[in-house]
Amino acid sequence: MKQRHFSFRLTLLFAFFTLSLAACDQQESEPKPSALYEEAQRLEGRKNYSEALDYYNRGLAADTLKGFSAEALEALCRKGRIEFLTGRYQAAFTTWQSIEAHAAAGKLSDSLRTAAGLDTAQMYAELGRYGKAASIMESLGSADQWQRYQTAVYRFKAGKIDEASQWYQKLSASGDPSVRMAALSGLLDCALVAPATAPDNPEHYAAQIAAVSAKVMRMNATPMVKIRSLRIAAKSLLQLESQQRNASYLLFRALAIAQEKGLSRLVPILQYESNAVIVRKPDTYRNVIAYFGSKNMQYAKAAALCKLGTCEELTPAERITALRSALTTSQYYGIPATATGYLKMVREATRQLDDLLIASGRFVELFDVSGQDDALETRSRMQAAISEFRLPAGHEALQNEIISVTTDISGLLQRKIDMNEQGEGFRYAALIDKSITEKQGRLIELLAEVSKIDSHVASNLQSEPLTLNTLRQRLQPDEALVRFFAGDSSTTAIMVSNREMQIETSPVTADELKAQFGALQRRVRTIGISKDSRLLSDQGRIWLTDSLLKTMSTRLASYRHLIFVSEQPQPFHLLGRDELLGRGRQVTYLISPNEAVSAKPADGKQDAVAGIEFFNANRIENAQIHKLFHPGDQVILFWKPLSDREIERLKTALEKAPAANRSAAGFLKLFADGDNTENGQVWFWIGAYGVD
Secondary structure, eight states: OHEEEEEOHHHHHHHHHHHHHHHHHHHHOOOHHHHHHHHHHHHHHOHHHEEEEEEEEHHHHGGGOOOOHHHHHHHHHHHHHHHHTTEEEEEEOOHHHHHHHHHHHTTSHHHHHHHHHHHHHHHHHHTTTTHHHHHHHHHTTOOOOOHHHHHHHHHHHHOOOOHHHHHHHHTTTOSSHHHHHHHHHHHHHHHOOOGGSSSOOOOHHHHHHHHHHHHHEEESSHHHHHHHHHHHHHHHHTSGGHHHHHHHHHHHHHHHHHHHTOOOTTHHHHHHHIIIIOOOOOHHHHHHHHHHHHTTTTHHHHHHHHHHHTTTTTTTTHHHHHHHHHHHHHHTTOTTTTTTHHHHHHHHHHHHHHHHHHHTTTTHHHHHHHHHHHHHHHHHHHHTTTGGOOOOOOOOHHHHHHHHHHHHHHHHHHHHHHHHTTTOGGGHHHHHHHHHHHHOOOOHHHHHHHHOOOOOHHHHSOOOOOHHHHHHHSSSSTTTEEEEEESSSSSEEEEOOOOOOOEEEEEEOOHHHHHHHHHHHHHHHHHHHHHHHHHHTOOHHHHHHHHHHHTHHHHHOOOOOEEEEOSSSOOOOGGSSSSTTTTTEEEEOOOOOOOGGOOOOOOOOOSSSOEEEEEEGGGGHHHHHHHHHHHTTTEEEEEOOOOOOHHHHHHHHHHHHHGGGHHHHHHHHHHHSSSHHHHHHHGGGEEEESOO
């Protein structure tokens, strides 16, 4: 009996010893938050940012179970800094919300909150959310004069010109000449955009800028401060034709300072900027292009190539080569929608390239170049609208990560551009490039998952240019595509199918076409329901047909499906010689020929209508994005405002249409071929967007 009792006690002792060891192991496997923070900082110092974030998150999760220590607050701010540096936008915004909550409770020092606020405001601005960025900046109690200037800039970009002007007016009285000159430049911008918001006219501010510039160059300040204010002033002065020489002078002064102080990254940027105003030497452009390429400064390289392509002393062939290189360079990363200046620059360069190619008779190349430009524009639009992207129910996690990663890429691309424009932050260039590359790789992995759900959506999200030869191979035998190039001096139409190609050029400008189509639409409103005879004899319509299509209209009559491609679509289905082109055939409108085959279902059938959406033809970009994100939906353009009753009637009719006519183009063909009904009248004003 005693032996049994002893054995039982021994078993209990052994069990207790085992549990104690397990508890010790468990305690050792869960380090204290301070140890986790210490390891996070070590990894952060080695630039192992992903691992550092993991340790910060683990430490904060454990540390906040019983409150929030001062050590945890500092760790939270360090975590936010890493999220800023690596472009984790949504995570950084969430971290900022937590920082704000603790700051409101008086637990956070002003210096930590200001540092975090500056990072967060910059991130919102990089995504184009300037109002939010300005609000954060305004909340920083210890902001200096340059930070207040940045608040005014954000207000201006947010469209709050009056508020921006008030900020600039206060700063224009600063005792710091560099701040004063920057503020005067801001007032010049306000006076140009919204004259009523500024006390004086642009010329007055230009004169004041000239007066204070000498003080800026003599002041006791760092080279970066002087260069920053000189560049800001020059950019504003460049908007006035009378101030080109003064702007050029300021940029050359900034260049001299950069060269004297050995600011190697800024020197080529300022060489480009100073050369671009008046001098415009091709060799200067060539030199900086080589430098920008060696430093992976793709946006600066594209800008210099655009300027090189405008040098009239170059031969047309040399200009074409430069402009094509600019377009190819821009495609390397793409241009975020927030970079409106770069988008405008590349758009104008592409138009010049179009004119040069047309003048040289290089029409196949013209078509291919337009596909490149279209892909670039589409990519920017999709990034800007990515929050609208949706996958079927049950795939929300995948959908949300695609939105998040795409947003991160867009913001980081804008940061690359801002580095060049502000002349600061180059020490982070390699980290930004690394983060972009990693996120682009992740996006490719995510799109591979999307392709398992809907291959058409996955394909649309990876917009790629389509060459003329590839397009011709993929068009159906009964399809013809007409691409219009309307410029300042002429209009060119290129018709392609899988069996022929025709080119027509007319000395009609884009403005003339817009005016003539507007007049035609006004006349159509006076014509009774489906009165084609009156419309066919309309001289303005005949002039448009002959000017745009010439003999092409006869060839188009032999096709059953016509695809019209134009940056700004007009009701081309009302053109034609002996009959309206929209009668008896399907007609589709597109912004880009790249879309001509992108959204087609694999079997070419449409068994059910997923959704029906109507868009104003003047906002065709919205129609394009909707069709790319939702290829199964039917998208219809309208050139005349439609009432809710008309839209509902059209939706009902489409839902009841025979399966063979459930594509938007097939559905509208029913209207065109039908009897004289209300729908027959509406047909004049609507068109199908996207190939189904």
